[in-house]
Amino acid sequence: MSIRMLIRKQLKNELLENVKYISRKTIKHASPKEIYYATVRTIRDLIMDQWIESHRKYEQKNVKHVYYLSMEFLLGRALSNNLINLSIDNEIRQIFEELNIDYNLIEQEEQDAALGNGGLGRLAACFLDSLVTLKIPAYGCGIRYKYGLFKQSIESGYQVEYPDTWLEDGNPWEIKRTEYETEVRFYGHIEMIDSEDPEKAFEHKGYKTVRAIPYDIPIIGYESDNINTLRLWDAEPVKLIDLKYFQEGKYQDAVSERNLAQTIVDVLYPDDSHFEGKELRLKQQYFFVSATLQEAIRKFKEKNEMSKLPDKVVFQLNDTHPSVAIPELMRILIDNENLNWAEAWEITTNCCAYTNHTVLSEALERWPVDLFSRLLPRIYQISEEINRRFIVELTTKYHRSQDVIQRLSIIADGQIKMAHLAIVGSFSTNGVAALHTDILKKYVLHDFYEIFPERFNNKTNGITQRRWLLKSNPELAKFITRRIGDGWIIDLAQLKELECYLEDDVTLEELKSIKQENKIKLAKYIKEKNNVDINPYSIFDVQIKRLHEYKRQLLNVLHILYLYNLIKENKQVEMVPRTFIFGAKAAPSYHRAKLIIKLISDIGSVVNNDPDVGDKLKVVFLENYRVSLAEIIFPASDLSEQISTAGKEASGTGNMKFMLNGALTIGTLDGANVEIKEEVGDENIFIFGNTAEEIEQLTREATYNPREIYEKNPTIKKIMDQLIDGTFNPDKNLFSDLYNSILNGMWSRPDEYYLFADFDMYIQAQKKVSETYKDSRKWAQISLLNIARSGKFSSDRTITEYAMDIWKTVPIDI
Numbered sequence: 001m002s003i004r005m006l007i008r009k010q011l012k013n014e015l016l017e018n019v020k021y022i023s024r025k026t027i028k029h030a031s032p033k034e035i036y037y038a039t040v041r042t043i044r045d046l047i048m049d050q051w052i053e054s055h056r057k058y059e060q061k062n063v064k065h066v067y068y069l070s071m072e073f074l075l076g077r078a079l080s081n082n083l084i085n086l087s088i089d090n091e092i093r094q095i096f097e098e099l100n101i102d103y104n105l106i107e108q109e110e111q112d113a114a115l116g117n118g119g120l121g122r123l124a125a126c127f128l129d130s131l132v133t134l135k136i137p138a139y140g141c142g143i144r145y146k147y148g149l150f151k152q153s154i155e156s157g158y159q160v161e162y163p164d165t166w167l168e169d170g171n172p173w174e175i176k177r178t179e180y181e182t183e184v185r186f187y188g189h190i191e192m193i194d195s196e197d198p199e200k201a202f203e204h205k206g207y208k209t210v211r212a213i214p215y216d217i218p219i220i221g222y223e224s225d226n227i228n229t230l231r232l233w234d235a236e237p238v239k240l241i242d243l244k245y246f247q248e249g250k251y252q253d254a255v256s257e258r259n260l261a262q263t264i265v266d267v268l269y270p271d272d273s274h275f276e277g278k279e280l281r282l283k284q285q286y287f288f289v290s291a292t293l294q295e296a297i298r299k300f301k302e303k304n305e306m307s308k309l310p311d312k313v314v315f316q317l318n319d320t321h322p323s324v325a326i327p328e329l330m331r332i333l334i335d336n337e338n339l340n341w342a343e344a345w346e347i348t349t350n351c352c353a354y355t356n357h358t359v360l361s362e363a364l365e366r367w368p369v370d371l372f373s374r375l376l377p378r379i380y381q382i383s384e385e386i387n388r389r390f391i392v393e394l395t396t397k398y399h400r401s402q403d404v405i406q407r408l409s410i411i412a413d414g415q416i417k418m419a420h421l422a423i424v425g426s427f428s429t430n431g432v433a434a435l436h437t438d439i440l441k442k443y444v445l446h447d448f449y450e451i452f453p454e455r456f457n458n459k460t461n462g463i464t465q466r467r468w469l470l471k472s473n474p475e476l477a478k479f480i481t482r483r484i485g486d487g488w489i490i491d492l493a494q495l496k497e498l499e500c501y502l503e504d505d506v507t508l509e510e511l512k513s514i515k516q517e518n519k520i521k522l523a524k525y526i527k528e529k530n531n532v533d534i535n536p537y538s539i540f541d542v543q544i545k546r547l548h549e550y551k552r553q554l555l556n557v558l559h560i561l562y563l564y565n566l567i568k569e570n571k572q573v574e575m576v577p578r579t580f581i582f583g584a585k586a587a588p589s590y591h592r593a594k595l596i597i598k599l600i601s602d603i604g605s606v607v608n609n610d611p612d613v614g615d616k617l618k619v620v621f622l623e624n625y626r627v628s629l630a631e632i633i634f635p636a637s638d639l640s641e642q643i644s645t646a647g648k649e650a651s652g653t654g655n656m657k658f659m660l661n662g663a664l665t666i667g668t669l670d671g672a673n674v675e676i677k678e679e680v681g682d683e684n685i686f687i688f689g690n691t692a693e694e695i696e697q698l699t700r701e702a703t704y705n706p707r708e709i710y711e712k713n714p715t716i717k718k719i720m721d722q723l724i725d726g727t728f729n730p731d732k733n734l735f736s737d738l739y740n741s742i743l744n745g746m747w748s749r750p751d752e753y754y755l756f757a758d759f760d761m762y763i764q765a766q767k768k769v770s771e772t773y774k775d776s777r778k779w780a781q782i783s784l785l786n787i788a789r790s791g792k793f794s795s796d797r798t799i800t801e802y803a804m805d806i807w808k809t810v811p812i813d814i
């Protein structure tokens, strides 16, 4: 018997046993969900030795570890991905065939792990996959939210949110590690104590305690024996009731610690690129950071002396959300490990590194001092001291003016600026695309760049090809492997070798038919979910990402209405048929974003049912956009909409997923689009619009006048008027906020995101798209070229750069 057959036989036996012992059933009587749970248990058992061995090796060799600290890990489903990475997907599929069970139904039983909002959270998930595949010892560290990102349902065109109960039936991947429990302290006050050393003269008293309990999830690499760990912290109360208070009749106080613990990990904040100073959010941040750091130091101390910490540990901060790590590490080193300030500061600033993900000022974290100091009195005190010393340095060492000092101060105007804390307290600050890093250096963080130029660096984002091609687009993956072998799975740059097929008609035809099949699958999904018949031969024009004004879903809408009006003005008009597909969640309190969803839905209702339109134009809003839905949409897309106002999108990563799946990009020179353009060349991407510099100038000079454009441009005027004349909803007032935000400005400048400034250029670029699509051979060539040139955008490349430039970590073979 071959080894593969043996593995299959053994796996099958264990699966049947697991079904029996978990569900008290034979597989014939088990539900798909029960079979799903038994399958995961089988896989978990299979990898357990390897998982243990990985950590034993890492520890035995006493190697440097990365701790990737993130409030978000947007993992999606794990089963199929893990099977592929373990190279047993074929075996499992065969086993299910033998049992007459549809594997796809089992796969779909897994709920997406949606512990993230969007780009930042998904980036963390791609990084985990690359880290383990590259054999880098690393922990992902975060929160085990009871409820992940809300489920979105579209009801009468409106977004309605429902809780995501992903843990309801338990998470079969995780293991509770009670033995690594730690305590995290909140509130209370600081007392002066008698001490020789003024730096150690403080004690935290009267605090409330929460127990932090870790749950470990295995992160399985592609054909590597390494298995890393994602450690998510749960909160439990120390005691259910405090008898001391209870017996005094103080019932509120008697349960306050329990209440604190029970709310901390309840729910992921659904805001994407918008800061709200909620106390519970700060509790979450400190909770998981403190637990992570305490545990990391405890483990480190088993083998090392404290001064060596930077040689063995690096904390990468995913945005400022975990930036309390800096004062928390200072606290541990000073209060628990008895180091003095200078020693502790040297260690801390050499252990922490910070990644910035946004330039939007409304997204920057600034905590009110009174809230911060009440919740975290010792952390606040340390932050004040960090700031005091920084300001002394600015004055004496850098000779900065009062003006500059005021701007750079970590604490000012009653607020703590977390980005400032993160830059001052770390050895590295990186942006996530070349343009983004340039903007940080030139504008947003310019003053800091002048003081610490050596700290600033760029790490252009990437995505994992294992999930976003190998797993989600198996036919395209096979097509590639047949031509260039399977080396691309761990070395995406090899896709370049596809370029020798650019003139090969057989290849181009096959590429077309793979896309066509994927489009037909998506069309079926849309028929099922939205009951809309779409033309599978139309251009699938797709914008999938969080809903935000700066991402300009409204610019896409303006183009749709432009086309709609063309048809209405001349029913015989020649047009390359298009299907516009949207997927987006709006933050529940972001009313304007939710109104844009309603507008897109209502436009769909009118356009899709207008007999004049036929199948020239369809508009579809897919509800509950999430990782597992994205895996169906990217492979079926022709056109990738990346149309943010230049300078606003730090990188984008969806743009890379489209490219890898052979979609062509229409986009502004923003984020990583700039680098995509550099890779494919001007002729193979549809770039339009004002550059970041030009937008900056328009803003600085304040000469931009959208009202004037509206008055002078009848095409724009007509579209805008349709928003408020009942064309798409009998309630003429419904969309007036959108109309006004563009033409009159409400609490901000009119057309803040420069829709009209880019409108004409966008329409021209879209015309070019349609012209190009008519030549299907040409389109397939550009598509193939985009795939071939997407190698740079692997997260393997990104992680290799982090490891070499920032972390100084090396691969460890198990």
Ligand code: 26Q
Pocket (backbone or CB within 6 Å): 117, 118, 119, 120, 121, 123, 269, 271, 272, 273, 274, 275, 276, 277, 281, 357, 358, 363, 365, 432, 461, 649, 650, 651, 652, 653, 671
């Ligand atoms: C902060 C404080 C309080 C509540 C919420 C938040 C919060 C939460 C999430 C602030 C920002 C985020 C998410 C930001 C984000 O996803 N940024 C994206 O990061 C991607 C990965 O680098 C980039 O590709 C995107 O361009 C960027 O928008």
